[in-house]
Amino acid sequence: ITKEDNLKSTFDFMSYILRKADSVNKALDSAVPLREPLKIHEAMRYSLLAGGKRVRPVLCIAACELVGGQESLAMPAACAVEMIHTMSLIHDDLPCMDNDDLRRGKPTNHKVFGEDVAVLAGDALLSFAFEHLASATSPEVSPTRVVRAVGELAKAIGTEGLVAGQVVDISSEGLDLNDVGLEHLEFIHLHKTAALLEASAVLGGIVGGGSDEEIERLRKFARCIGLLFQVVDDILDVTKSSQELGKTAGKDLIADKLTYPKIMGLEKSREFAEKLNREARDQLLGFDSDKVAPLLALANYIANRQN
Amino acid sequence: SSSSSSNFDLRKYWTKLIREINQKLEEAIPVKYPAGIYEAMRYSVLAEGAKRAPPVMCVAACELFGGDRLAAFPTACALEMVHAASLIHDDLPCMDDDPVRRGKPSNHTVFGSDMAILAGDALFPLGFQHIVSLTPPHLVPRSTLLRLISEIARTVGSTGMAAGQYVDLEGGPFPISFAHEKKFGAMAECSAVCGGLVGGASDDELHSLRLYGRAVGMLYQVVDDLRDDKNKKKKSYAGTERAMEMAQELSVKAKKELQVFDKYGDTSVAPFYSFVDYAAHRHFLLHL
Numbered sequence: 001i002t003k004e005d006n007l008k009s010t011f012d013f014m015s016y017i018l019r020k021a022d023s024v025n026k027a028l029d030s031a032v033p034l035r036e037p038l039k040i041h042e043a044m045r046y047s048l049l050a051g052g053k054r055v056r057p058v059l060c061i062a063a064c065e066l067v068g069g070q071e072s073l074a075m076p077a078a079c080a081v082e083m084i085h086t087m088s089l090i091h092d093d094l095p096c097m098d099n100d101d102l103r104r105g106k107p108t109n110h111k112v113f114g115e116d117v118a119v120l121a122g123d124a125l126l127s128f129a130f131e132h133l134a135s136a137t138s139p140e141v142s143p144t145r146v147v148r149a150v151g152e153l154a155k156a157i158g159t160e161g162l163v164a165g166q167v168v169d170i171s172s173e174g175l176d177l178n179d180v181g182l183e184h185l186e187f188i189h190l191h192k193t194a195a196l197l198e199a200s201a202v203l204g205g206i207v208g209g210g211s212d213e214e215i216e217r218l219r220k221f222a223r224c225i226g227l228l229f230q231v232v233d234d235i236l237d238v239t240k241s242s243q244e245l246g247k248t249a250g251k252d253l254i255a256d257k258l259t260y261p262k263i264m265g266l267e268k269s270r271e272f273a274e275k276l277n278r279e280a281r282d283q284l285l286g287f288d289s290d291k292v293a294p295l296l297a298l299a300n301y302i303a304n305r306q307n
Numbered sequence: 308s309s310s311s312s313s314n315f316d317l318r319k320y321w322t323k324l325i326r327e328i329n330q331k332l333e334e335a336i337p338v339k340y341p342a343g344i345y346e347a348m349r350y351s352v353l354a355e356g357a358k359r360a361p362p363v364m365c366v367a368a369c370e371l372f373g374g375d376r377l378a379a380f381p382t383a384c385a386l387e388m389v390h391a392a393s394l395i396h397d398d399l400p401c402m403d404d405d406p407v408r409r410g411k412p413s414n415h416t417v418f419g420s421d422m423a424i425l426a427g428d429a430l431f432p433l434g435f436q437h438i439v440s441l442t443p444p445h446l447v448p449r450s451t452l453l454r455l456i457s458e459i460a461r462t463v464g465s466t467g468m469a470a471g472q473y474v475d476l477e478g479g480p481f482p483i484s485f486a487h488e489k490k491f492g493a494m495a496e497c498s499a500v501c502g503g504l505v506g507g508a509s510d511d512e513l514h515s516l517r518l519y520g521r522a523v524g525m526l527y528q529v530v531d532d533l534r535d536d537k538n539k540k541k542k543s544y545a546g547t548e549r550a551m552e553m554a555q556e557l558s559v560k561a562k563k564e565l566q567v568f569d570k571y572g573d574t575s576v577a578p579f580y581s582f583v584d585y586a587a588h589r590h591f592l593l594h595l
Binding site for chain 1: 435463
């Protein structure tokens with residue numbers, strides 16, 4: 001694959017991701033209708049439909065299509081992973097956690113709806129993700145596969161996933177860089193970021209009918225791009241402005257958080273990102289070349305994104 | 308029925324069951340890295356004096372339909388986990404601001420609000436994971452597991468307990484009974500229904516279990532409100548007289564729903580009648 005091919009696939013990818021994100025947005029909009037009590041559902045919808053990049057659901061759908069499944073088989077799983085992602089952002093932004101006022105260029109959930117509603121809206125999105133995955137997935141997918149997907153999603157959230165990453169992240173603030181190594185930083189990111197991306201790809205592979213080997217390759221692919229996502233995020237935090245990012249820039253420095261640039265320097269961080277991108281792409285060798293295009297492009301998109 | 312003679316057996320039934328459930332819960336949350344979060348989760352889930360009403364109800368309902376107790380344990384534990392998660396979040400300073408739970412400092416008082424939020428966030432999925440990974444496949448079909456997941460998720464979600472908590476906190480155009488039903492009736496209803504699902508109950512039977520569980524859960528709370536009326540800091544749902552009437556109505560309603568199960572025999576249904584009596588009078592179970 002030449003560099004030109006890369007650029008070409010990146011170009012195709014923009015229309016692919018826009019088309020997929022559009023279907024995901026429609027599915028999310030109808031999955032969480034405005035119901036009583038209105039304020040909780042408004043709060044859920046406020047953050048869920050705030051126009052995120054939909055990287056996780058698109059990854060889920062692309063993984064499903066890679067193993068030969070239709071988009072419709074993956075849509076409930078894709079919505080579920082986005083609900084979990086949104087829920088973790090709402091809770092992470094709370095004053096007793098990261099205390100963020102701005103998210104995706106808009107006031108954070110608790111700023112608009114109050115802390116109590118933000119906690120409840122997060123909890124509601126968390127449980128609804130499971131309800132949606134368990135009850136809205138097409139009957140074409142066997143219950144055994146849906147049950148397996150539920151287990152994978154659950155694992156990605158709790159003490160083996162998002163929560164573990166957040167706990168270690170919170171307890172790392174202000175730590176001396178000499179006391180913690182790369183391993184520590186990698187633990188945070190593998191749990192806080194990679195775990196849910198991994199679940200997204202794995203869920204797509206499961207509901208799409210993938211073999212165990214295919215599912216494991218998707219898992220490794222997603223772990224690599226998950227780590228890649230975070231390395232790039234850390235780089236952007238020190239190289240871009242708040243306006244370009246749509247969130248508070250340099251906040252990792254202010255909060256005294258561990259980042260790749262801080263531990264290994266900017267140049268080495270960029271090299272590491274390159275290595276992860278290559279490792280991710282290696283997992284896709286042997287799959288049908290037409291079908292891998294979206295995932296290859298997704299890896300490049302994550303590697304080269306500017307905000 | 309002769310309540311004093313059957314109480315003895317029932318007490319043994321509950322004691323044994325609660326011991327088994329405590330054992331399973333203890334195993335369900337081992338301490339790993341990062342230890343702090345596991346300790347926060349264990350603090351609330353394994354709290355002494357927890358009555359284990361949701362898991363006991365679940366196991367009893369499974370056995371009512373001839374189900375194996377082993378089939379119900381993972382779901383029973385999951386119910387206790389999501390119940391604990393809801394209580395941890397309800398106690399937070401930005402919610403009910405309760406520094407004490409069951410006579411001990413509440414989770415955030417000990418571990419901080421950030422850990423309390425995360426402990427709750429981890430307990431919800433742990434419950435679901437527990438069900439799908441530990442329910443014996445030869446005893447419960449996979450399709451039933453999906454119904455369990457949906458049932459529990461809906462119960463704790465935005466039209467269930469989260470809705471009840473919201474209305475409890477912020478009011479709104481809802482009748483008083485709304486918060487009561489959602490916040491307190493929902494868990495017992497879900498526990499009974501989940502036990503029925505695991506045990507293979509028919510849809511009609513599940514419906515009766517649903518109405519029964521809801522009535523018992525609300526009854527428990529109405530009586531709770533009456534009992535600590537004296538040092539009450541929160542608004543009463545109803546005056547004392549009305550509350551006593553409600554308790555009577557709920558008690559009758561719950562027992563009426565049980566009539567369809569009388570055919571399964573006294574021993575099988577007895578736990579369910581005792582649940583109503585316990586919710587109404589709190590007699591024998593408190594001293595286990």
